[in-house]
Amino acid sequence: MDPRSILLRNASFPSLQGLHDVALHAGRIAAIRPARGTAPGRGTDEVHDLDGRFVLPGLWDNHVHFTQWVIRQQRLDLTGTGSAADVLALVAAAIPTGTAGEPLVGFGFRDALWPDSPTCAGLDAASGTTPVVLISADLHCLWVNTAAVRTLGITGADGGLVREAECFRTLEKLEDPDTISFEAYRRAAEAAARRGVVGIVDFENADNLQLWPERVRHGVDALRVEVSVWPDRLAGAIELGAKTGDVLDECGLITMGPLKVIVDGSLNTRTAWCWDPYPGLPAGRKHSCGQNTVPMHELRMLMAAARDAGIGAAIHAIGDRANTEVLDIFEELGMTGVIEHAQLVRETDFARFEELGLAASVQPEHAMDDRDVADMFWPGRTERAFALASLHRAGANLRLGSDAPVAPLDPWFALASAVSRSRDGREPWHPEQCVPAEVALAASARGRSGVRVGEAADLAVTEMNPLTTPGEQLRTMPVSATLLGGRFTWSGL
The missing domain is CATH 3.20.20.140 (Metal-dependent hydrolases)
Structure with a gap:
């Protein structure tokens, strides 16, 4: 909670006509009133002119x-693959020749519609002695090689695939939160x-x-x-x-x-x-x-x-x-x-x-x-x-x-x-x-x-009205600011 008083001037709301001023105090929404261009009240610490941008509840x-979201960027990206052969080519390119090294972890394969099948033998041929664990995009299946089975003590690998409970147990071994920086x-x-x-x-x-x-x-x-x-x-x-x-x-x-x-x-x-x-x-x-x-x-x-x-x-x-x-x-x-x-x-x-x-x-x-x-x-x-x-x-x-x-x-x-x-x-x-x-x-x-008076000032400020923006354009909605308890956690104003 931010103890200061903040005024968001000239705000639009998705479902209301006209511009409004939104007063925030001690992390909550203190007042919402029609914008009249008047000076902010005494004791207001910050004033931000939204120039018609839209204020909505924080998401x-x-x-x-x-x-897993934090460490995804550290993993071999498999999201663009369309076959087992595609994956094997990426794995082979990611492993230095002749080295065993640390386990190679990939993420994002979807094999349900592939024209070929993931196999342990195929992954072994592409990876050699380097342990390889490839995580499916739905997090419920792993494609592993023989070296990974031995190194991580994986059981129940069916032709190189590990599903459900054993998959989750293996993920826990790979994801120690203590090794990830604050x-x-x-x-x-x-x-x-x-x-x-x-x-x-x-x-x-x-x-x-x-x-x-x-x-x-x-x-x-x-x-x-x-x-x-x-x-x-x-x-x-x-x-x-x-x-x-x-x-x-x-x-x-x-x-x-x-x-x-x-x-x-x-x-x-x-x-x-x-x-x-x-x-x-x-x-x-x-x-x-x-x-x-x-x-x-x-x-x-x-x-x-x-x-x-x-x-x-x-x-x-x-x-x-x-x-x-x-x-x-x-x-x-x-x-x-x-x-x-x-x-x-x-x-x-x-x-x-x-x-x-x-x-x-x-x-x-x-x-x-x-x-x-x-x-x-x-x-x-x-x-x-x-x-x-x-x-x-x-x-x-x-x-x-x-x-x-x-x-x-x-x-x-x-x-x-x-x-x-x-x-x-x-x-x-x-x-x-x-x-x-x-x-x-x-x-x-x-x-x-x-957005209502008395609620926590958890807010998002957008460039466009989300209620009238076409679906595909929503994906790239420009967000100008985000407030958490009246504190800016992001501002591009």
């Missing part, structure tokens, strides 16, 4: 893996602030209750952060007495969030748990309908323990069967919370979100990344895939996010995909699932549909 990314975290947080972001929900599988307050003490203070706890750390959080909503740091930026549990896999990895089988899976592939990664009785016990301790629940469910099963448990426990992703939902389950008071935390950019994969592996079901409009009409509380690093930590990408269902000049995909701009904006701002 949140409601699903981030922040450490400066790297600070730069990533400030980059988010430059895009109007004031807060994130961090789903990194780490000791977030300790790590984030320490980061704030070292200057990583451009964002509010709601931290999650995974099942293996739930008992520790309960022992500490941490409850959802509790403030965890002296600056008031870090709050306790929910228990995070991953119930199924992903679409690209073809492990999302569905009612119907995936077509065209290789012969002998187990789990033809995808798989649940946590037994339902275990999920029920975890959620009940969290509920009884005052901790909310955010449950990853992508396939339609996963969503049904999770909805059933929320109903059985009489517990509200969040379903993360909700990518494929049965028609009869949409209304249950409102009935049970659940939020749907969705990532609209994933629909653009996965539209062709969904057409291939969810045939006849895509009218209810990434179904934002159906969720909204049913009364679900929508929250937009990125799942960074799966998609960029930039809420304007999510907004653009939510309102247009299009990218890269392609025709909209199931345009009936577009949502109005005002719905998408509120879903990116923790439900705030406008």
Whole structure:
């Protein structure tokens, strides 16, 4: 919170006519009045003329893996590859001849539609004795070579591919937050602030209750952060007495969030748990309908323990069967919370979100990344895939996010995909699932549909009106300033 008084003059609001002056005091919005060109009141410390720029609630990314987002730039970029051969060529070029060296880690491959298959033998031929771990764009699958299997103690590598639980265990070995500088975290947080972001929900599988307050003490203070706890750390959080909503740091930026549990896999990895089988899976592939990664009785016990301790629940469910099963448990426990992703939902389950008071935390950019994969592996079901409009009409509380690093930590990408269902000049995909701009904006701002007196001065200032800007132009929305508790975390004014 900034104790000073600040006046933002000549501000526009997306839904109001005329210019207004916005007075901020002690980190909150003190007054909003029509702009009349009068002198600022006594005691005003700063005056900024917005010259008609638009003031809107600060934006949140409601699903981030922040450490993985920070270190993505250090990894071999595989996002532009279209085949196993493409990846192998990049790996071979990245490994110095005749050296073993440190493990080479790559990120971003999507193999669901490749014309060839990733194999351990192929990766061994390209990499030699250097351990190589390649992370799929959805974070649910690794492509590893023999050297990595031996060095990292990886088990269950099926022809070079490691999925779900073993994938996550291996990622933990590769991602020690203590080896990443506070400066790297600070730069990533400030980059988010430059895009109007004031807060994130961090789903990194780490000791977030300790790590984030320490980061704030070292200057990583451009964002509010709601931290999650995974099942293996739930008992520790309960022992500490941490409850959802509790403030965890002296600056008031870090709050306790929910228990995070991953119930199924992903679409690209073809492990999302569905009612119907995936077509065209290789012969002998187990789990033809995808798989649940946590037994339902275990999920029920975890959620009940969290509920009884005052901790909310955010449950990853992508396939339609996963969503049904999770909805059933929320109903059985009489517990509200969040379903993360909700990518494929049965028609009869949409209304249950409102009935049970659940939020749907969705990532609209994933629909653009996965539209062709969904057409291939969810045939006849895509009218209810990434179904934002159906969720909204049913009364679900929508929250937009990125799942960074799966998609960029930039809420304007999510907004653009939510309102247009299009990218890269392609025709909209199931345009009936577009949502109005005002719905998408509120879903990116923790439900705030406008700027009101008395609220925290968490604000974004944009050059254009987000309610009237075409979808594709939203992706590059110029953000002129961001304020967090009345403090500028970014200003290009």
